[in-house]
Amino acid sequence: MVIFPSIFLSLYIFAGQRGLQGNYGQDAPFILVGSMAMAFFFLLLLIPLTLSLSIPKTLKAVLSLMWLIIGMWVFMLSVSLAFGSWDGKFDVIADMTDDLEDEGFFLSPNSLSILDVGCGSGLFSLTLLKRMQSRGTEGKVWCIDVWREKDQFGNTDDNIFRNAEIEGVDPSKLHVLTGDVRDMPPEWTNKFDLVVQSLALHNVEEGEFTKEAKEERVKAINEIVRVTKPEGRILMWDICPGDPKWTGGCAIKEFYEQMEKLQEQRQPLLEEVELDGPIFVFSPSYIVRGRKKDVD
Ligand SMILES: C[S@@+](CC[C@H](N)C(=O)[O-])C[C@H]1O[C@@H](n2cnc3c(N)ncnc32)[C@H](O)[C@@H]1O
Missing domain, CATH: 1.10.287 (Helix Hairpins)
Structure with missing residues (x-):
């Protein structure tokens, strides 16, 4: 009796995971x-x-x-929440990766350096590495996380390597670091061709909607901009649970505002900053993109 629902559920999860296992x-x-x-x-x-x-x-x-x-x-x-974790987020991340492909990102003649901040079990990192592997693109992905269980079930730095093995991704292409996005290594300045983030930065600080938490998120954005290479891209997806007037905060729109500020200052640090959405996965969520300016 249970076999048919189990087969159906497995097929559903497999299809929902966009080919990831x-x-x-x-x-x-x-x-x-x-x-x-x-x-x-x-x-x-x-x-x-x-x-x-x-x-x-x-x-x-x-x-x-x-x-x-x-x-x-x-x-x-x-x-x-269940649908977002088992289906929706795979679609959003696969679509963001498709957009990068359409922009020719994976055709780079140079070896790519990519950073996934708050990478958790490695969904974004491994989606990118799988795509690079299938296109013959050279490069590596760095992951940084504090591995908080409250943000993702069973969160440890082993999961990403376990998943890499399951997905057939070469583990030597992965560098995993335990650390806080607000205080990344000084030697990472101007290092990455692409910095990605999915569903992590609203978690940066406890008490998500307090003034202090907002200030901490601005610190995170400034760090992300610091470690991005001139001409490098920033690509972030996060939730915006309700109208900021009522919920007191919307992390992804704060990132957007902060990135716009960096684009508008007298010597701009960013360009091509844009906000995309809403996307209805988890709660309304948005994608923010930007590119670091090449300062001559
Ligand atoms: C909801 S999970 C999302 C994980 C992954 N990006 C994904 O899409 O599946 C949020 C992640 O952000 C991490 N995180 C929270 N605050 C962080 C911080 N200050 N620095 C680095 N990582 C952080 C958590 O440990 C967790 O792994």
Whole structure:
């Protein structure tokens, strides 16, 4: 009996992973479990409420509707987290890689140096390396992460090598470093042809929507610009959960604003800065692109 659903689920996950076979982990696992439990709790509350004889009918109807809406809303949040991790993010990252290919990035005659900040289990790094391998492009990917379990389930620096083996990627093309994006090695100044980031920078600091956290994210952007080579590209995808007026913050739009500032100053550091989206994976999310100016 269980064999058909299992085959279906495996096919679904395989197709959803755009040909990748590794385990790239559940993002925000505690929020997923918490929202599932909350949804279950609200829907469960409906039973005593509807059975109760002492509550007037109209009040019962209003309360039931309220519980149902809250329960369904929280349930949808958990579904979007699961869907994003097991399907949606593979599509977004594959599409971003296709865009790079269309721009001729993989035709570079020089060996490419790429940095994936907050790389987690290596989804972006390995997608890029697989593409480079299949196009015969020379180059390496550096990954930097603090491996926080709260941000991705079972987050350790081993996962990326395990996934590299599963994907058939040469591990000598990977350099994995434990470190903070706000304080990257000084010798990385002007090093990378491309710096990518997926779903990581909103996690840079605890208390995502406080003023201090915003300042920390600006530090991260400035570091990313520092390590990018003149003429090198920056490519970032992150979430924007709701209107900043209500939620108090939208990390990816802050990156965009900071990158625009760097583009508009008297001696601009960046050019071709643009914001793309919304993309409805996880919550509304956006892609920000930019290129570091070649200062003569
Ligand atoms: C939601 S996960 C996304 C991982 C991966 N980029 C992906 O798309 O699957 C966020 C990652 O950012 C990392 N991270 C959070 N704060 C960081 C920081 N200050 N410096 C480096 N990495 C950080 C976490 O450890 C985690 O691996």
